[in-house]
Amino acid sequence: MSLELDSRQRAMLEAMGVQVWWPETPPAELPAEPAHAAPVATAAPVRQATEPARAAAPTQRTERPTGIASMSWPQLQAAVAGCEACALCRTRTQTVFGVGPQPGDTPPQVDWLIVGEAPGENEDLQGEPFVGQAGKLLDNMLKAVGLSRHGNAPLKGAFIANVLKCRPPGNRNPSPEEVAQCLPYLQRQVALLQPKIIVAAGRFAVQALLQETVPDVHAQPLGKLRGRVHRYQGVPVVVTYHPAYLLRALPEKAKTWADLCLALEALDAP
Ligand code: SF4
Known part of the structure; x- marks a missing residue:
């Protein structure tokens, strides 16, 4: 995939800390993206054995609420919380519903929806997706295309959510x-959000969103699904790497920038 950068985009890249160069020879083999892109060690301290035990969890599960497809935004928030x-x-x-501008009883007015995989330890504690170092990287990437999770002017808002609303213990898959x-x-x-573009970050987000439109999605490496526009519920979807993976595979940042440029193109497409 070719990517031509103008001066504005180069300035954005510099702000992201992305080096703009293309190797003449293939880069050394990079670590494979983890099945679940857990935060790196510096982003989330490992839970110690001495950590106090969590309050007793319920022993009986209940069925998922019915009627999700017709719920309002506050009904959906309450259903997830419980x-x-x-x-x-x-x-x-706690559950991690998502974050965006204008928190309240109506869905935020956003063009962009970023979908990750599942809360990690910090997200579970803070109740917000993409915090810690991976969250900072995501914020910088969003800023480079004029976005932020809270939509503080002059940036526009983006909504950020995960496929799973609860943390898998130990960041397992x-x-x-x-x-x-x-x-x-x-x-x-x-x-409810009716975004104009969805960015699917990481393998599990990609598989969850594309399982109905890409028959062999579970067998395809994430890299093979990049570079084209997919669809989910009629909304264009662009595939990219999880920010936690990018912290370990710095050369892939340039590819993520290319993915964001593709998302911008898809957003502007008639
Ligand atoms: S992960 Fe999803 S389905 Fe499972 S308990 Fe949490 S909100 Fe419910």
């Missing part, structure tokens, strides 16, 4: 059952 539809409710500190249980919440978020 959800016990999979085993992750037993180990979470989400199970297919957990994804299946939780996905209706994201589906309703998309329906």
Whole structure:
């Protein structure tokens, strides 16, 4: 995929800390993107054995609420907050619904929806997606295209959410059952937000969003799904790497910039 940068984009890249150069020879082999892009060690201290035990978790799970497809924004927020539809409710500190501008009872007015995989330790503690170092990197990337999670002027707002609303213990991979249980919440978020572009960050977000339109999505490396515009619920979807992975694979930052440029193109397409 070719990417031609004008001076404005180069300035944005510099602001992101992305080096603009293309190697003449293939780069050394990079670490594979982790199945679940957990925060790097510096971003999230490992839980110590001495950490106080969490309050007793419920022993009985309940069914996922019905009628998600017709819920209002506040109904959806309440349903997620009280959800016990999979085993992750037993180990979470709190659910992580998502973050965007204009918090309140109506869906934020946003063109961009960023979808990650699942809360990590810091996200579970703070109740907000993409915090810590990976979150800072995401914020810088969003800023480079004129966006922020809170939409503070002159930046426009973007909504950020995960496929899973609860943290898998130890940042393990989400199970297919957990994804299946939780996905209706994201589906309703998309329906209510009506974004003009979705950026799917990381393998599990990509698989969850494209499983109905890319038949062999689970068998395809994420890199093969980049560089083209997919669809989810009629909304254009661009695939990119998870920011936590980029912290370990710095040369891939340039590819993520290319993905954001593709998202900008898709957003402007008639
Ligand atoms: S991960 Fe999703 S389905 Fe499972 S308990 Fe949390 S909100 Fe419910």
